[in-house]
Amino acid sequence: MATVTFDNIKKRFGPTEVIKGVSLDVADGEFIVIVGPSGCGKSTLLRMVAGLETISEGELRIGNRRANDLEPMDRDIAMVFQNYALYPHMSVAQNMGYGLRIAGLPKAEIAAKVQDAAKLLQLTELLDRKPRQLSGGQRQRVAMGRAIVRAPSVFLFDEPLSNLDAKLRVQMRLEIRELQAKLGITSLYVTHDQVEAMTMADRMIVMNAGRAEQIGTPLDVYERPATLFAAQFIGSPSMNVLEGEGREGALWLGAARLPNPTGHRGPVMLGLRPEHLVPDPEGPIAMQVQLAEPLGANTLLHGKLEAGQGFTASLPGVHTVAHGGEILRLGIKPENMHLFDRATGLRLG
Amino acid sequence: MAREITGMVERRGLGLWLTHLGMIAGVLVIFFPIWLAFVASTVTQPEIVRPPMPLWPGDQLIENYTAALFSGVNVPVLSMLGNSLIMAVGIAVGKIIISLTSAFAIVYFRFPGRNMFFWLIFLTLMLPVEVRIVPTYEVIAGFGMLNSYQGLIFPLVASATATFLFRQFFLTVPDELAEAARVDGASPMQFFRDILLPMSRTNIAALFVILFIYGWNQYLWPLLITTDPSMNTIVMGIRQMFPSGDDVADWPVIMATSILAMIPPVVVVISMQKLFIRGLVDSEK
The missing domain is CATH 2.40.50.140 (Nucleic acid-binding proteins)
Known part of the structure; x- marks a missing residue:
């Protein structure tokens, strides 16, 4: 559980600036959705929080601690990837417990934590299966489980539902939101789908070309769009x-x-x-x-x-x-x- | 409807028979020399020399094979088999370790000259062992590795082909897996050991088969650097069994040695074939 602070964060790839200064205070337990068209820099922003991309300028604080130069594992975050990124040769239980195993926890403790997370996500029956034996929705759950098991202070979601069919997407959307509310873990969620943004966010950031066009609650953005871009992007x-x-x-x-x-x-x-x-x-x-x-x-x-x-x-x-x-x-x-x-x-x- | 199906089955049956006949004929043609070698390894020397050549196995099987295994012509075949095994396994395992780690470095790490190193490795693909054999001999002799296992193995261990293959495989592994492992807190070597290595299992098995046979069949290099008969490998050893001058070749023993030389690669191929098929059936990506 932690606050996340972006202080004028910028990212440059060579001479091109892809994130042109984003500032945001995320409250503890808040669900923030970063939404925008492809190429707007939303995933880059998330990956900078994860520590998978370096921050060119500005300061990132996670739980009041400067995180710019921390390794991903030291940032106390967990990430759910778009393609789930499950380890194909490991069972569901091994996938979920891998981070804990690396951290050197005793086997019994890992097993107990995996069991708890599996129960929460209704994965108990599937713990011995390999990822390829699971459906898309189940894989999505395992990816969630892998994140939950480590009890991080921040969840990062990188378009986690974009590979699911429409019906499952609606269902998982609810599940993720319920779970996050239950666990109360600060979350950053990237999507290009404005419906997901509207339905899930406590607050959302509408991004365009490396800039935050508007930061506000979904209804705020819908009712009083700050820019023409935000106005056209939100609403269907x-x-x-x-x-x-x-x-x-x-x-x-x-x-x-x-x-x-x-x-x-x-x-x-x-x-x-x-x-x-x-x-x-x-x-x-x-x-x-x-x-x-x-x-x-x-x-x-x-x-x-x-x-x-x-x-x-x-x-x-x-x-x-x-x-x-x-x-x-x-x-x-x-x-x-x-x-x-x-x-x-x-x-x- | 039912009649149509029967008709189809009949036609297909005929085609099946024809293709099988063709295949069997092909196999017979290929198998015939091996059969002759086997027959020759079971008869006595005079029976081979006297025409016509026998076409059915004789009664000297145990005698000839015992003679080959435990006394041979210059040196017991058993020790040559041992040398070949050490050399082939050493080359296969060494090549796999080196190419796995170098492919890992080239794909997952950004360091100055990364591309240059890759192209340097790739370039050596164009140089077969024979081209660099004289300088390599100089180096090995300088290190005092003549007549040793190190000398047999080390010069053949670096492999551009295997490095290239593993590089291509690693490039198909989604980046997100490496990132997930990073977020999970795995160090690069932990990622290599826990994720990349198990995922490459079937590739490793396939390469092991190819490289084992490559190592087993080395002829020129062992011939150059082993002068001591106790270090002879079996493939070159067979050649050493031929007498120089007017001596009479001990054909039954030489043929028994040839048959023995064929067994280990066949065993490796057959046992690894199961892994191939498993790898193909449960593709893990």
């Missing part, structure tokens, strides 16, 4: 972004007149989440519907606005589209409108 389907012009008392999207929630004047980027749009015969937005994707509970409508920009709306219930494209008028509440600076992408208001 992703937010519609349109160029608008703020004027006195109104926001103009071409010829469409919307309320101006911030009173900002001048060119802006306007973000509208598809699920916040409501059908409204008087609504300012006119969309020519081209394609409907019924998802059961709701329907995604894809189409174009008058000026030709692509636009998506998510409406509850089932909607069908007449061939050729009807015009659908939509409205939105002012509090659901997100305004961003057109040059910097930063949130306005």
Whole structure:
């Protein structure tokens, strides 16, 4: 159990800076999800915490102890890898107990700890199997078990669910979250899946091109995205972004007149989440519907606005589209409108 | 439906028979000289010399083999077998140890000149033993290793081929395994011993077979550096059994020696074959 502090951490590979200064205080027992597109540096950041990559600049503290130059084993961390990285020739029990064996614990104690962890993860029946005799979900559990058995103060997860099928992913997501809550171990979890980020995180870091775009609770990020990038990355389907012009008392999207929630004047980027749009015969937005994707509970409508920009709306219930494209008028509440600076992408208001 | 299947089985049966016939014929052709050697090792000297050559084993089997094993022509075959065994096992084990560790160094450690070392090792692949045999002889003679096991083994122990093979295998081992071991607190040598070595088990077995036979069949090198008959290896020893000048060759004993020389490689291949197959069946990756 420990806090983790990132103090302006940077990473350079030769002349290219891949992490451009990340600062964060992780509280004891907190579940932090680092989310971003591939190549944004999220895995590098995690590997720096693990000690698998060196830190070029800045300071990393684990439990108030400077960890920059510690070996991975001395950092009191455990890591779950994307491909599980189970030792193929060892049984489940040996895999879980290997770290303890290296640490020189007596055999009986190792066996007891492995038993406890196995019981927690419902692996007791599988302890004698080899990894290749296990299903993906079971391997995932063994990888978790290997991490738990050492009772570390920080858990690191590197996209642990990306190799599982969709249904299992949902189940494991819950299991990991439950387990972490039960054990109360500080966790850093890397994923590219914004649904995982939303559902699991106490707080999340949205990363883009080596920078933390926003750090906050999932709902915070969803409701008040700090940047255009965070706004588009979080939420599914992703937010519609349109160029608008703020004027006195109104926001103009071409010829469409919307309320101006911030009173900002001048060119802006306007973000509208598809699920916040409501059908409204008087609504300012006119969309020519081209394609409907019924998802059961709701329907995604894809189409174009008058000026030709692509636009998506998510409406509850089932909607069908007449061939050729009807015009659908939509409205939105002012509090659901997100305004961003057109040059910097930063949130306005 | 049922008829169709029978028809297919019949056609396939015929093909099967034909291929088997071809194979059996091939085996007979290859096996015939070995059979002749075996027959020659069971008859008396006059029976061999007198045409026609006998085609069925005689009654001298025990006598000839006892003579070969315990007295031989110059030196008992038993001691030559022992020398060959030590040399072949020494070369195979030495090559495996050296190539495993050097491949480990090249794949898992970053040190100055790493690539250069790899290419230097790789380059020696192009130099067969015979090319460097004179300087090697000089070195071994200088160390006073003529007529010794060290002299037989050391010059043949470095192996570019095996290093290259292990390097390729280590490159296929996911990096995450090494990282997991690091996080688990394993030192590099612990990772090598606990994870890499067990994973290379089947590769090691395969290489052992190849290298054992390579060592066993060495001819030129032992011929050069062993002058003392008690250090002769069996493959070169057979040649030494041929008489010089007008002496009569003791063919039954020479043939018995040839048959004896064939047994250990065959045993190694057959016993290791089980490991091969197990390695193939439960692939561990």
